Amino acid sequence: MSQSELHNNEMIHRYLNDLRRYLARLTPHESQEVIREIESHLFDVLDQQADAGQPADVEKILQGFGEPRQLAALYVAHIEEGAPPPRGFRAIQSVKKSVTTSLYFAMAVFGFSMALSLLFVAGAKFLLPEAVGVWSAANGNSIVVGFVAAPPAGMPEVLGWWIVPVATLLALGVTLLTRRVLRVLKQHM
Amino acid sequence: MNSTEDLMEKWAVQLRKGTLELAILAALQQRTLYGLELLKLLQSLPSTTITEGTLYPLLDRLKRDELVDAQWVQEGETRPRKYYQLTPLGNKKLTDLTRLWRQSVSDIEWLLANPGPQPLPNTGV
Numbered sequence: 001m002s003q004s005e006l007h008n009n010e011m012i013h014r015y016l017n018d019l020r021r022y023l024a025r026l027t028p029h030e031s032q033e034v035i036r037e038i039e040s041h042l043f044d045v046l047d048q049q050a051d052a053g054q055p056a057d058v059e060k061i062l063q064g065f066g067e068p069r070q071l072a073a074l075y076v077a078h079i080e081e082g083a084p085p086p087r088g089f090r091a092i093q094s095v096k097k098s099v100t101t102s103l104y105f106a107m108a109v110f111g112f113s114m115a116l117s118l119l120f121v122a123g124a125k126f127l128l129p130e131a132v133g134v135w136s137a138a139n140g141n142s143i144v145v146g147f148v149a150a151p152p153a154g155m156p157e158v159l160g161w162w163i164v165p166v167a168t169l170l171a172l173g174v175t176l177l178t179r180r181v182l183r184v185l186k187q188h189m
Numbered sequence: 190m191n192s193t194e195d196l197m198e199k200w201a202v203q204l205r206k207g208t209l210e211l212a213i214l215a216a217l218q219q220r221t222l223y224g225l226e227l228l229k230l231l232q233s234l235p236s237t238t239i240t241e242g243t244l245y246p247l248l249d250r251l252k253r254d255e256l257v258d259a260q261w262v263q264e265g266e267t268r269p270r271k272y273y274q275l276t277p278l279g280n281k282k283l284t285d286l287t288r289l290w291r292q293s294v295s296d297i298e299w300l301l302a303n304p305g306p307q308p309l310p311n312t313g314v
Contacts, residue, residue: 064242065241070242
């Protein structure tokens, strides 16, 4: 190998090493693929120049590729833009999606069971008027709501039969609210 | 004079940028080429001359978009080369872009062929 060939090889290796450094955001396989292709190109051109009896002009060929940093930026741009994600990222997206799905169902179960319990309380008032109600204790600082085995001693009942329309309206309100929230969640699924 | 040349150059650059993808897809039509061959083919034509630094990242993008695919081939004693060809999706895109390109050329040709001051028959302008 002649002196100038050594010099050319050294320039090419330095260029490719710089390029490899700037391609660090690609996977090692992707980066290697880029390096290998450009290396193949460079030595191909050198061979062709030699075959044609022309002096090798590595500098000029490298100029066509541009600065390693700028060239690498073009290969890495799709990662920074967050444009089409590489294949591996799809798994992460589907995990995120299933979180939203479970949140959706949790919200549905929570909201509708709350509404059902309120309706149940309203209905139960007809069957067991003594055991269903809202009792106030400590001058309204604390209350007992719902279905009890025996009315709490010493606490005045607050709503009486009003518990039926109040619980029904609350059930309706909770149902509407739940449906609203679910609609919003669905848009983000 | 200089600024006119500047404007021409800018326009040529814009035109080349806009048509580069079509040029590459067309160059790979029913043909398998490696990077250097493709570069030489494009550089042999006056309006599609591009540099190595433009071609290779663009090929990488076309491959990611699944318009082309590539494989390494080693023939005899030569060093391995990465050969590109169109995928079915690439062929479809080439067909679509070709239609658009021909429409654009014929529209502009029509405008150039129909100067004033005679009123135009079909548009009333």
